[in-house]
Amino acid sequence: xxxxxxxxxxxxxxxGENATMNCSYKTSxxxxxxxxxxxxxxxxxxxxxxxxEREKHSGRLRVTLDTSKKSSSLLITASRAADTAxxxxxxxxxxxxxxxxxxxxxxxKP
Amino acid sequence: xxxxxxxxxxxxKRTGEKVFLECVQDMDHENMFWYRQDPGLGLRxxxxxxxxxxxxxxxxxxxxxxxxxxxxxxxxxxxxxxxxQTSMYLCASSYRRASYEQYFGPGTRLTVT
Numbered sequence: 550x551x552x553x554x555x556x557x558x559x560x561x562x563x564x565g566e567n568a569t570m571n572c573s574y575k576t577s578x579x580x581x582x583x584x585x586x587x588x589x590x591x592x593x594x595x596x597x598x599x600x601x602e603r604e605k606h607s608g609r610l611r612v613t614l615d616t617s618k619k620s621s622s623l624l625i626t627a628s629r630a631a632d633t634a635x636x637x638x639x640x641x642x643x644x645x646x647x648x649x650x651x652x653x654x655x656x657x658k659p
Numbered sequence: 660x661x662x663x664x665x666x667x668x669x670x671x672k673r674t675g676e677k678v679f680l681e682c683v684q685d686m687d688h689e690n691m692f693w694y695r696q697d698p699g700l701g702l703r704x705x706x707x708x709x710x711x712x713x714x715x716x717x718x719x720x721x722x723x724x725x726x727x728x729x730x731x732x733x734x735x736x737x738x739x740x741x742x743x744q745t746s747m748y749l750c751a752s753s754y755r756r757a758s759y760e761q762y763f764g765p766g767t768r769l770t771v772t
Contacts, residue, residue, distance in 0.1 A: 584763075589747075589766070589768070590765055590766065591749055591763035591764050591765045591766050592702075592751075592763040593763070594760040594761065597759075597760055637701065646704055646718075647704075647761060649702040650701055651699065651700070652701060
C-alpha cells in the first residue's frame with residue numbers, strides 16, 4: 550500500500566521558475582526521502598530528512614517536513630529543462646521497508 | 660560511486676516461461692531490494708534481502724521468488740511468467756539499514772506475451 554501521496558500528480562513550469570511538490574503520508578516515520586526518475590530509468594536519491602528535522606537544503610533543493618501534519622514538500626528553485634523528471638517521496642517507518650508514493654511528473658519548458 | 664547493474668534493459672518472454680532477473684551491486688551493501696513499477700501504482704516492493712541467503716517478503720511477493728547466494732548479487736525469479744507481470748523491475752541496494760538511501764539500477768522493462 551502507498552504510504553506517501555504526492556501532489557500534484559503533474560506540474561508544468563517555465564525554465565527559471567520554482568517548482569513545489571508535496572507529499573503526505575499516513576503513519577509515523579523514521580525518515581522521508583525524495584528521489585528523481587528520468588524517463589524510463591532508475592531512481593536517483595536526492596535528499597533524506599529525518600523525523601526530528603524540519604528543513605534541509607541541497608543545492609537548489611529545499612525539503613521541509615511537518616510531522617504534525619504528516620507532510621513534506623520539495624522545492625526546486627530556478628528550475629532547468631534538465632529537472633524534467635518524475636519525483637517520488639518515500640517514507641521509512643519501523644516496518645523496515647521504504648514505501649514510495651505515486652510520484653509527481655515535472656516538466657520544465659525551455 | 661555506487662553502481663547497481665541489472666542484467667537486461669529490455670526483456671520479452673512468453674507466458675509460462677521461467678524468468679531470471681539479475682542485479683549486481685559493487686559497494687558491499689548489506690541490503691538489496693526488488694521493486695516493480697507500474698503507471699499509477701508507483702513502486703511496490705516485491706522482496707528484499709538484508710544478508711546473504713536471507714530474504715523478506717515485501718508488499719507483492721506472490722508469483723516471485725528471490726535468491727541471494729553472494730552479497731553482491733540478488734536475483735528475482737518469475738517461476739511461471741504471466742501477462743500481469745509485464746512491468747518495469749527495479750533493483751536497489753543500501754548500506755547497513757533499509758532506512759538509508761537506496762541506490763537503484765537502470766531497470767528492466769519486462770514484457771510477457
